[in-house]
Amino acid sequence: MKLDFILNGEDVSCQAEAGDRLSEILRDRFSLLGVKSDCRSGHCGLCLVSLNGRTVPACLVPAFRVRGSEVITIEGFEQTDEYSDLREGFRKSGAEPCEFCRGALLLAAASLLEERPRPEAQEILERLSTVFCRCHDPAALVRGVQTAAELRARRMYFRAHR
């Protein structure tokens, strides 16, 4: 089957088999290796992507579901100001996720900041718990997201008052 959708801001199309999942399409057809493939069962959260504005595990999304949708992976998210806020927040707080978890953690944090511009520590930890990772420095991750929230608020303020 042919799939047409918007991937990281660009119109794309590809062929897919009936049983294909979005994670396989993104990795194998588009070489977007920031989408990790771990449990392939919705358990670990390492394959998170944004699908029509909602953060979902790509391994649970059947390929046909993405027809006409907008998909953003970590590679696309890296081109945004929201990403810069988070990267800067993580850097300042000393949160250093490994290459495997980084994309999913940043996307999970970004989705939280969309909903709750000033999240509490527990909300951050709960949201980031969707991504499985053993090597946590929870305090640094909380500081990282809260610093990003401040940077984001400041950026929005300046944009509104420019």
Add this chain to the structure above:
Amino acid sequence: MIHVTTVRSPACRGVLESIEAPHLPRGYRAIYAEDIPGENRLAILGSEIPILARDRVAYAGEPVLLLAGPDPGRLAELRDAVRVVVREEDPVLEWESFDPDQVVLRRSADSGDPDEAFAAAASVLEARYRTESQDHLYPEPQGALAVFDYDKLVVKCATQWPFHVRDCVRSVLGVKPQEILVLPTPLGIPMDGRLWYPSVLACHAALAAYLCRKPARILLSRDEDFRFTPKKARSSVTLRAGLDAEGGLTVLEARIVLNTGAYAPLAAELLEQACLQVTGSLSVPNLRVHGYAVRTNTPPLGAFSGMGAAHSAFAAESLASRIAREREEDPLEWRSRHFLRKGSVLITGERLREKTSFEEIGRMLRASSDFARKHGSYELIRKRRSAIRSEESPRGIGIAFGYQANGAAFAALAADSFSVESTLNKDLSLAISTSAIAGDEGIRAIWRSTAAGILGIPAGKVYFPAVSTAAVPDSGPSVLSRNVAVINRLIERSCVAIRGRRFRSPLPISSRAVHRARNPLRWEGDVVRGYPFESLSCCGAVVELELNPWSLEPRVLGVWICVDGGRIASERFARSALSTSAIAALGQCIRERLPLEGGRVPEDGYREYGVLSLAETPPVAIEFLPWDDGDPLKGIGELPFLCVPAAFSAAAAQASDLNADRLPFEGGEPLAGMDGL
């Protein structure tokens, strides 16, 4: 590209009678043990593991056949159609009271006069401490890729030991070392789960590529990875302690049993480290240790961060807390009469040459965690608990100490073959060539700071050429303590040598430093000799928790850690590494337990495996003992594995009034009084 899938033994133990593969379509190939052109074995520190089982199988899930072909979906169907016939034998699963023929390795040591000391003891206490197997749960399941590049076979995989991969692939294919090139891929945080198993998968991918003449890839599913790759060894440590009339610990006898599963990978390394640290942070004048690594028909069990030492440190430190509790003494005060100090006699008969800092660490922890007040009040409540029925969650607080013996891990390996090479270039940048893999940026920050400090160049000018077995020297296995204690020392030595030639020879100047283990352990009968430490780093931990009054499920309220790790090159990275280790150690205390049913890990066991989520992790407060700029850098990443479990167990015992002598905690025997104390 072809994909490789593994057909596995359905039985835990038996004779492999036949493998009946279905007719394979064109482009697909079955690879049997007989097809292996070189040796069908992987050697790892004295243990040998077949690449594909040939006559016998030793655990359910052991690879017996590989299928290679272009379509992974079709391969999975073909794999399910293979019939593996095994004449089953009763699996050997008992390990605490083992048969002599299960013993893979025995280590014994005596120091002082234990018999005399027991005869003179005013009281004797015996306790047994057990830990379960834990999964490393590194990010992404294991896999390997093998591709041809002109006259070489290039193997890519996430490994802690690239030269081990090269040597295994070379011997399995029966080719020369220079025909194999290993390029390691990012590791994440491996927790020592990628020490040797990547070599097995690399051999599988390399075999398929070699025999089919096509690039080949093997990638385990998370379920396969969870069920069939090696996990942390299970342990049972029985301690018998003799005390004098004042409660002083005069003698300790230990029986350490490690269940190392099938093939007992790394048994020597684990058992020797466990024996070496059998007294935890305590100095005991008379000591007897019997250690056994035992084979069973479960998947291989072996390394995990804390390498063997964590098993015995948990037992020794828990026993210390128990003695103090039963004597109604403050656990810190009781310990301060027994701490290892410079000059204390070690199990090897040598005297400790370094000063330890347990006293200062204890003082800092006491202040930061408010230990004395909380411990006193929880103890009062514990004693009155039988009189007052309360539905409130009982609380407890525990303290424990430990040390990381830097340089002791893998000290017995052929030491002279490991090296690091540094080159100061014309633009004053410094290339450090090493096959050691830094799991995170923290280790590299330490290496950079060491080199930059010696050569007086900015840290930003130090870089690490990509690791390839053709381009960098073999620096040995990358484990947390070794990366600092050994690799950093080699970087230091090579940079000092460059500094010495700096204005005498033209740039570029290169220098290679070769590792020589100072004095590795040597076991001869009941005697062990040697002084294997490069340095010691010390640590203490306090854990405070509350228990659900009905289910006894623990909720950790806080963890306090204090570390003396010499000079800390980057506080930020050090905190992050310690926090990671502390939380993984707590996971083992609270609920991480490999589900083993009849020697097998059940399908989808991964989904049930309880790991602490971020939302459940308690605050971890970390402090460091002050250091001077001239102090040496030491490894610290493993320290929480050596003291957090025993601090947890002491807290759980206080909260529950039970002996929390088994991890994960699930209650235990009621606390028993000690006659004569």
